[in-house]
Amino acid sequence: MEANSTSTAVTTSTADRFSAEGWSGEEGLHWVDQRERYTRMHQGITDRIIEAAAVEPGAAVLDIGCGTGDTTYTAAAAGATRVLGIDVSAPMLAEAERRRTPHEAAQVTFLRADPQTHAFTPGAFDVAISRFGLLFFTDPSAAFANIAAALRPGGRLVFSTWQSPDRNEYFTLPLSVLAARIPMPKRDPDEPGGFSLADPDRIRNLLTSAGFDHIDITPVQERPWIARDIDDALTYLRAIPLTRSLLATLDAEADRELELALRTALAPKQTDDGLRLGTATWLVTARRGETE
Numbered sequence: 001m002e003a004n005s006t007s008t009a010v011t012t013s014t015a016d017r018f019s020a021e022g023w024s025g026e027e028g029l030h031w032v033d034q035r036e037r038y039t040r041m042h043q044g045i046t047d048r049i050i051e052a053a054a055v056e057p058g059a060a061v062l063d064i065g066c067g068t069g070d071t072t073y074t075a076a077a078a079g080a081t082r083v084l085g086i087d088v089s090a091p092m093l094a095e096a097e098r099r100r101t102p103h104e105a106a107q108v109t110f111l112r113a114d115p116q117t118h119a120f121t122p123g124a125f126d127v128a129i130s131r132f133g134l135l136f137f138t139d140p141s142a143a144f145a146n147i148a149a150a151l152r153p154g155g156r157l158v159f160s161t162w163q164s165p166d167r168n169e170y171f172t173l174p175l176s177v178l179a180a181r182i183p184m185p186k187r188d189p190d191e192p193g194g195f196s197l198a199d200p201d202r203i204r205n206l207l208t209s210a211g212f213d214h215i216d217i218t219p220v221q222e223r224p225w226i227a228r229d230i231d232d233a234l235t236y237l238r239a240i241p242l243t244r245s246l247l248a249t250l251d252a253e254a255d256r257e258l259e260l261a262l263r264t265a266l267a268p269k270q271t272d273d274g275l276r277l278g279t280a281t282w283l284v285t286a287r288r289g290e291t292e
């Protein structure tokens with residue numbers, strides 16, 4: 001069955017979707033809507049970031065691209081005295097603020113700003129963390145340099161980022177089913193997006209140029225919980241803005257066929273503890289050089 005239209009029906013480009021406006025629109029609203037799912041899905045990554053960050057009592061922590069605040073609050077619970085979550089997405093920050101308890105009010109704050117250009121107080125933070133929040137910069141060199149300047153000399157940066165899509169069943173399984181039926185939008189691997197830091201050489205070059213040393217890039221392979229079952233997984237897939245826009249190009253019969261193909265592909269991924277798909281990420285740690 002052919003799609004009843006072509007990829008031109010995908011009206012929102014990657015650049016638009018991952019712009020500040022995009023994150024305050026469809027993308028951000030999706031993350032708010034699916035917040036509990038992402039919290040559970042990425043719990044393993046959150047734990048690894050917080051463990052690697054080794055937040056000490058009294059530490060000041062910067063959470064970049066903090067979204068709805070999972071890692072921000074986890075850093076606070078780990079003992080940081082002060083945690084600032086920075087992000088460009090209005091709805092995600094509103095959700096992060098909504099989650100704050102009175103007990104956390106003096107400890108956790110959020111700022112709507114872009115770390116590529118924001119004038120941080122120099123050396124104000126001991127640790128900077130990010131869970132998939134460093135992937136969408138139009139000028140990553142400027143962003144990493146500015147993050148380095150916000151850290152005290154010797155301060156640490158810890159973040160997670162996706163490895164290439166072919167190592168991630170989480171992306172390839174559903175997208176291969178879609179790609180067999182719908183023309184996929186083309187993208188440049190270095191453009192802002194989920195895989196812009198998939199190349200460890202690129203990560204290393206960006207960090208070194210920004211003044212970081214002691215760079216470690218560790219591969220992490222997991223099989224996280226994605227959904228309760230196939231119905232829940234399909235609800236999720238249909239809610240992702242990219243998938244939603246691609247599916248909108250199908251007529252009703254093509255959509256039914258695609259759903260059947262997705263059900264067949266996802267069925268072996270059901271476990272006693274939810275539907276699980278393989279993921280491959282990098283856990284990156286680096287230290288801001290001691291010299292100014």
Ligand SMILES: C[S@@+](CC[C@H](N)C(=O)[O-])C[C@H]1O[C@@H](n2cnc3c(N)ncnc32)[C@H](O)[C@@H]1O
Pocket residue numbers: 018019020023028038042064065066067068069070071086087088089092113114115116130131132133134136137138
């Ligand atoms: C994939 S989401 C991850 C959110 C959160 N760290 C988490 O793991 O739940 C990417 C986040 O980066 C934010 N973001 C994208 N571009 C940004 C920019 N230029 N400055 C700050 N945040 C940005 C988005 O708004 C979004 O919250």
